[in-house]
Amino acid sequence: MFGKIIIYLASAGWLLSFLFYLFYDKTRNEKLLKFARFGYIGGITSILIASFFLLFNIFSHNFQLTYVWSYSSKKLPFLLQFSTFYAGQEGSFMLWALWLSIIGIFLFFFVKNRVSEGFPLAFYSLVLLFITIILIFKSPFADLWESFPGGNIPKDFMPEDGRGLNPILENYWIAIHPPILFLGYSLLTVPFVFAISGWLKKDYSSWIQHTTKWALFGAGVLGLGIMLGGFWAYETLGWGGFWGWDPVENSSLIPWLFVTALVHTLILQRLNGGLVRTNFVLASLSFIAVLYATYLTRSGVLSDTSVHSFVDPGKVVNVLLLIFQGIFVVFPAIIFFARLKNLPKIKSSYKLNSREFLTVLGALLLIVSAVIIILGTSLPIFQGWVGLKKIALDPHFYNQWMLPIAILILLLNAISLYFAWKTTDIKTAFKSNIWDLIIAFVVGVVFTIFNNKNFAFGFLIFSSFFSLIVNIKYIVRKIRQKNLRVGAFVSHLGIAILIVGSMLSGGFEQTRTIHLIEGGKANAFDYQFELVSKEQIEKHLSDREKYQYHIKIASNGSNSILKPIVYWSEFNNFEQPFFEPDIKTYVSKDVYVSPKSISFNDFFTPITLQKGKKIQAPWAEKDSIEFVSYDMSSMHVGTNTDHFMFGLLLKYTIDGKEFDDNVYSILNMKTNSFSPVWRRVPTKDFAIGFTKFEPAENLEQSSIQLSFGQEMFVADVTIKPFIWLVWLGVVFIVVGFFISITKYRKQPAPKPSLREVDKEVTLEETQNK
C-alpha cells in the first residue's frame, strides 16, 4: 500500500512540476516557480523513497509482493538480491525512474546556473510523469492477491519463498550491466529536453553548448553498458560471441548511434553555426530511440524472433508505451515544423576538402546504420501490420550492410585527420602521409592473401589499419604538443581496434565439438582436453545441482584447468541444464569451451524387466539386477504439478555383495516425456537409467526398460583469435568520450548566428506588440 501511495505521490509531483515549470517559463511568476520546484523535488524524493522501499521489501523477503515473489528468493546472495530490483519489467521501469531522478538532481543545479529552469525541467518532468504512470499500472508494489485476482489467494498471504532469479542471470554481471545501460538510456533524455526547450524559445544555438557534455557522457555510458552486455554474453552466458544482432542488442545500439551522430554534428554547429535542424532532429531521435527500445523489448512484439525471452506486459502498458512514444514523436515534430521558417539563415555549405564535410559524412553514415538496424529489427512489426507471416532475419543481413559502412567510416576516421577545418590542400596532405597508406595497404594485401582472397575482408582490414595508424600518429603528436584534446582520436582508434578485433575473432574463428567421459581425452586443434573430474559446487543450496567440469587443457607442455559449469535448477524443474563456458586466454587467442550437452552413450544393450524379476547384469555373468518394486513415494517434483517422479527399487548383486538402490525417471504429463535421472551403478563407473515404461493392464504386467551409459560431456571448443582487441577497442571508444567531456574544444558558437537569432526574436516580439 505504502509503495503504491508513494508512486501516486511521485506522479502528482511530476505533474505539478511539469505544469508549473511550463507556466513559469511563460509568465516568470516567482510564485509558480515555488510550486514547480516543490513538485520537482517532491517527485525526486518520492522516487528515491519508492526505490529504497522496494529494496527494503526485497531484503526483508516480503513475498506478499508479486514482484519480490517472482524474482527474488531467500537463497539468493546479497548482490543478486540487490539485482532483483530491476530483474523484472516493473523494476526496470523503477530503475529508469530512479536514474532519471538522480540525474534530475544534477540537472536542476545545471540549468539553474546556466539557463532558465522553466522549459527544460518541465519536459524532463513530463518524461518522468509518463514513467511513473506506467509504474502505476505495472507496479512493483502489487500484492499477490491483486496480481492473480482469480486465484483465490487469501489477503495477506505470504508464500514461504520466492521463485528466485532465472539461473542464467545469477551472476555478478547482472549487478553491473543493466544499471549502466539504464544510466546511459536516462542520460539521453537531457539533450532532448534541451533541444525542445531551446527551439520553443527560438534559441537555436545556446542549447548546443549545454548539450555537448551531456551527449558525450550519455554516449560514453551507453556504449560502456552495451559492451558490458556483450562481454557478459561472451564470458558467462556462453553465447559464443559478443554480438549477435539480436533485437535486444540492436535496440540498445540504435540510440547510441543517434547520440554518437549528434556528438559529431554538435561540433559543427559549435564551429560555424550549421546543422541547426540536424542537431534538433538527432537530439530528439536519440531519446525517441530509447523509448522505441523500451517498446521493442517490453511489449512482446518480438517474442517469436529473438533468443531473449520477452514477457508481454499486458494491454494497458502496451498502449501506454505506444501513447508515450507517439507523444514524444509528434511533439518534437510539431516544434520542428513550426520553427522551420523562423530559423536563422546560415550559409553552412561545406567545401568537399574540409574536415567539416567529412564529419558530416561520418555522422550521416552513423544515421544510415541506425536506419538499417531499425528497419531490420522492426521487420516483424511491419509484417504484423500488413498481415504477413513474421520471419526471422538472418544476422547475415546486418553483417552484409555494415561491412561497407564500416569500411567508409574507417576511411573517414583516417582521412578526416589529414583534412583541416574549412579547406585543405589534399595533395600535400596525402603526400606527407603517404607511408600510413602504404603500410595499411600492405597489411590489407597480406590479409587478403591469407584469407582465401576475400577482398571485402581485406579491404576492411586495410581501412582499419589505415585508421589505426593515422589515429595513433595524431594522438602521439597531440600529446607531444601537450594538447590533451585527444578524445575524438582515442574513440576513433577504439573503433578501428574493435573492428580489427571482431574481424579476426569472427573471421578466423574455428569450432570443434569434443566429447569427454570422465578420465577421457579428446583433441581439438593443437590442444588436448582431458576431463579430470567433476565437482559439485554450491552444495549448500538445495534448489540446484551445479557441477564444475575440470578440464585439463594441454598444449606444448603447458597445462591449465578450465572449469565450465553445467547445472540443473529447480527453476525449470531440473528439466534442462544451464551452461556456463570457461575461457583460456592466450595473447593470440581465446580458447572458448562452451558446454553443449550432457548425454549418455549406450554402454550395454538396454534390458527390459517386469516387477519381481531378476536378470543377469550385462557387465558380468555372475552379477544380477532384480526389479523389486515400484516406488511412487516421492511423486511430485518441485512445485510443478505436471511432473511426477516415477521410481523403481532395484537390488543389485555385484561380486557377491548386495546393494539396494532406487532409480527414478521424471514423467512430464504435459508432453508425455520420460526423462531418466541417471544414477551410478554401485562400484561401477557407469550409470543406470530408467528409460522406458511400457504400461500393460496393471503394474505387475507392465515392463520397464533399464539402460546403461556413461555420462558424456559434450562441448564446443572455439578458437577466437585476438578477441581481446574487441574489449580493448570498446574501452578506447568509451575512454575517448570521457576525455572529450573534460577536454573538448571550448569554442563559442560564432557570433553571426547568435545575432541573427536575437534579431529575429526581437522582430517577432515587436510584431506581437
Added chain:
Amino acid sequence: MKKYIVAGLLSVVFLVVILFSFNKSSIEYTDFKTASEIGKRVQVVGSWVREKPSDYKIESNLFSFYMKDKKGKEMKVVHNGPQPNNFSIAKEFVVQGYVKGSVFYSNQIITKCPSKYEGEVEDIIK
C-alpha cells in the same frame, strides 16, 4: 528544393534496396513440403517422431532423427551437433536448415519448453 528531391530519391532507392535484401536474408517459417521445393534455408516447426530411430554419431558430430511438421509430413533431419538437452522433453521445436534429397540438414534446433518462466497461480499455493 532540388537538394531535397535528390535526398528524397536517394532515400527511396536506399529503402527499396533494403527491402530486397530483407528477402534475401530472411529465413522463412515453412513446412517440409515447401522446404523441399525451394531448397533454401528455412525454419520448420514440428515435433519429434519418437518411434523412429534416432542416433548421434560422435565422430561426425551429427544427430539424426525423424521429425513431423505441423502438416503431418515426416522427414529425416540430420543436425550438425549433439542432441540438445531439452530435446526429449520439448513439446515442439524449430529446426533451421535446408532440404537436400530427402533429408533436412539442420544447423540449429530451437526448443520451446513447457517451463515455468512466468509465475502462475498454482505456484504460489503449493
